[in-house]
Amino acid sequence: MTSADIHALTGAYALNAIPEPERAAFERHLAECGACAQEVAELQATAARLGEAVAESPPPAMKAAVMARIRDIRQLPPVGSDGAAAPPARSPWPVRILGMAAAVLLVVSVSLGVVLYQTRADLADTRAQAAVMSEILSAGDAELVTGAVDGLSGTVVYSRERGDILLLADGVPAAPEGKTYQVWLMGGRTPFHSVGLVTPDGRGRAAIVDTTGEVASATNVGITIEPEGGSAAPSTEPIMQMDLS
Amino acid sequence: MAERARRLSGVPDTPSEPAPDPAALLHRVARGDESAFERLYDAVSGPVFGLVRRIVRDPAQSEEVTQEVMLELWRTAARYSPDRGSAMTWVMTLAHRRAVDRVRSAQSATDREDRAHRQEAARPFDEVAEQVSTRLEYEQVRRCLGSLTELQRESVELAYYKGLTYREVSELLGTPLGTIKTRLRDGLIRMRDCLGVAR
Numbered sequence: 001m002t003s004a005d006i007h008a009l010t011g012a013y014a015l016n017a018i019p020e021p022e023r024a025a026f027e028r029h030l031a032e033c034g035a036c037a038q039e040v041a042e043l044q045a046t047a048a049r050l051g052e053a054v055a056e057s058p059p060p061a062m063k064a065a066v067m068a069r070i071r072d073i074r075q076l077p078p079v080g081s082d083g084a085a086a087p088p089a090r091s092p093w094p095v096r097i098l099g100m101a102a103a104v105l106l107v108v109s110v111s112l113g114v115v116l117y118q119t120r121a122d123l124a125d126t127r128a129q130a131a132v133m134s135e136i137l138s139a140g141d142a143e144l145v146t147g148a149v150d151g152l153s154g155t156v157v158y159s160r161e162r163g164d165i166l167l168l169a170d171g172v173p174a175a176p177e178g179k180t181y182q183v184w185l186m187g188g189r190t191p192f193h194s195v196g197l198v199t200p201d202g203r204g205r206a207a208i209v210d211t212t213g214e215v216a217s218a219t220n221v222g223i224t225i226e227p228e229g230g231s232a233a234p235s236t237e238p239i240m241q242m243d244l245s
Numbered sequence: 246m247a248e249r250a251r252r253l254s255g256v257p258d259t260p261s262e263p264a265p266d267p268a269a270l271l272h273r274v275a276r277g278d279e280s281a282f283e284r285l286y287d288a289v290s291g292p293v294f295g296l297v298r299r300i301v302r303d304p305a306q307s308e309e310v311t312q313e314v315m316l317e318l319w320r321t322a323a324r325y326s327p328d329r330g331s332a333m334t335w336v337m338t339l340a341h342r343r344a345v346d347r348v349r350s351a352q353s354a355t356d357r358e359d360r361a362h363r364q365e366a367a368r369p370f371d372e373v374a375e376q377v378s379t380r381l382e383y384e385q386v387r388r389c390l391g392s393l394t395e396l397q398r399e400s401v402e403l404a405y406y407k408g409l410t411y412r413e414v415s416e417l418l419g420t421p422l423g424t425i426k427t428r429l430r431d432g433l434i435r436m437r438d439c440l441g442v443a444r
Binding site: 008009010011012014015016017018019041042043044045046047048049050051052053054055056057058059062063065066067069070071073074075076077078138140141 | 275277279282283286287290291292293294295296298299308311312313315316317319320321322323324329330331333334336337338340341342345346349350382383385386387401404405406408409410411412414423425426427428429430431432433434436437440442443
């Protein structure tokens, strides 16, 4: 997709008319294109007017129902999320990189679009990822965290309610000989829940999904280097971990 | 005019008091202020419900989605930032997304069997004319929609009020994807200028 092409999508985006995974690709573009973001903001405001123009009173009983239900719903704190209306925020990436030589830094960095637009060879897989991502994003409590560390960017999408998490990475160097990367959900019901092994593709990109529900109680996602085949619990310090809000 | 007024019954023509600023309300809601939330509900539930109903159509499901949107506002009020645009835009964008999520997941099964609905689909804005709560807003939007080319208007309405993706709009109208993308953008830009939207 050329940049002229992608720029022309501002209208479709403001109308929420871009299907996944293309939408994710466009959001990535937005994060880097100030002019596009400005245009999208204006066009979203315009679209909102189309919506306001068709206002209709809801059934009166709905109000009491909603007022009763908010008492059971915890409010989110005002920290780095990107809300529903906005392009991905450039919020600080909650990453703690634990001591490690730069050469083996694994940075979970994602370029949603890039990862999702791979070669045909892994289309099935990326489609599955896109489906999961789209599902997670539709959850009421979906969290999408994007950001950058030292020029590298990353994204994690998860919903505690649904119990799903998708982690996408790029810029991942090949694991050392005889080793593999293993992703963990930590601090939850299972102290070290293995999400699985990841192997970056030729361009250093990797993605992994966990739908077991462990994310509901987990406090961090971490990545360790393990012997080939993986371990039952981390045998090395995580080379990277991220806090889940 | 009398005819029109009657059709608008059930919704007050003029609000009894000036509408509170949704951004200020959201700010208070973020701190757990339930009475502010109640006022926010009064201010936005009409636009939210109207839009959701337009897209989802089924009354029970529309109510469900509207409630989800309202609860989401309660939950995520602290995440609203004025830098990103007005509170109303934030609310309506959320409502649109939730409504579209609902119909797209339902539609994937049915896979838009009825192309025959094109006629009906082509006039989604007029269809709801009788239901609008703010006539001024409605008239202005209608006037501006009228300033678009027929093809721009049709594309924008199918995407926004029917919740179609631009690919679906392209298929439905038998028009190349690139043309649809351009039309949606040009159409909205023209709307923006006509409505005098800053952001």
